[in-house]
Amino acid sequence: MFVWRMADLLIRKPDDWHIHLRDGAALKLTVPQAARQFGRVIAMPNLRPPVDSIEAARDYRTRILDAVPSEYRNRFHPITPLYLTDRITPSVIEEAVKTDYIKAVKLYPAGATTNSESGVADLAPFYDVFEAMQKHRMPLLIHGEVTDMQVDVFDRERVFVERQLHPLRERFPELPMVLEHVSSKEGVRFVEIHERHTAATITVRHMLLTRNDIFQGGLQPHHFCLPVVKTEEDRQAVRAAAFSGKPCFFAGTDSAPHARHKKESACGSAGIYTAHAAVELYAEIFDEEGMLDRLEAFLSEYGARFYGLELGQEKVCLVRTPWTVPDSYDMGGDELIPFRAGRSVSFRLEEDR
Ligand code: NCD
Ligand code: ZN
16 A cells, blocks of 8 residues: 655545547547546546447547446446537437436537537527536536637637626526636636526646646747637636636646647647646646645535535545656557646656555
8 A cells, every 4th residue: 555644635536517428549548547537527528429328428538438448337426418419409408417427518619619610609509408407416527728719729618607607697596507628817807796506617738738738938839728728817817717716616637639640740639638637637737736625625625515526435646756758649540749748847747446
């Protein structure tokens, strides 16, 4: 058994309320790395084709479970929400609430991000679906960016909040909503105002990076993701939300792997991979701010409470030992460059068993 010291931090094993595990051969990398860090994850449904039926969600979950290494078997619990397309009707919601693995529906505005072509152009046709979700207290997970080319890419979350979220909140006052990967001060503010039924996931990258990091000494494709990282003021708003101790803000890594050749390309894909070190990176950030006493609730409690789930029972230990992130990983035969590649992380996560 691992022996821990007073300087280390023993916490309930975290959950990741927003992760991309992908499918097929990629699962051999993403699932073991996620299972080391997290007891429970929401595996996002933006596959091709999208996960937009009960059967597709069930089968995707089975494929994820098949990739769980034996040491984590029965200890890693993927949730596979539905992708909101016109196949989702109120009766699908009635069926979905009976399962223990769907738990939510994800709204992608069409064209907003990776594999969002099947997303929605207009919310009005889905009001009956939202009504059914509100009745069952099923969360709507929102990629909160407008796709309007007239709107500057750095303003897309702010404009989405104004044009879509405020009206949606008024029409469905008790629909649980999660503003995924909140990235702007206006997004943070929206969640704070409506905290009773609204939450936000917070990523490592939105706490660490600003738009300067995308252009630091040349174009940095491995710092490109959506929503794009923004100004220092926005970064500070996101950090303050994470450190606030408010239960409406919890961890969601949005770890989003893309092969190196897709990132380092004339048209680079959006997404940053963090599942190899996410909990360690959150720990490092909270520690630097003197906020380690708020880390466990942010990583392991608030999200479960929002989703009405039991808290995880396992423990992990965060040990103050620097380690170097590998330069790359193999993802189904493709090279993947992880966040912080070749550089040091100051905490190391160990199992407490
Ligand atoms: C995500 C992906 O690659 O699937 N990309 C990203 O930049 N975050 C999709 C998403 O969550 O927007
Ligand atoms: Zn995502």
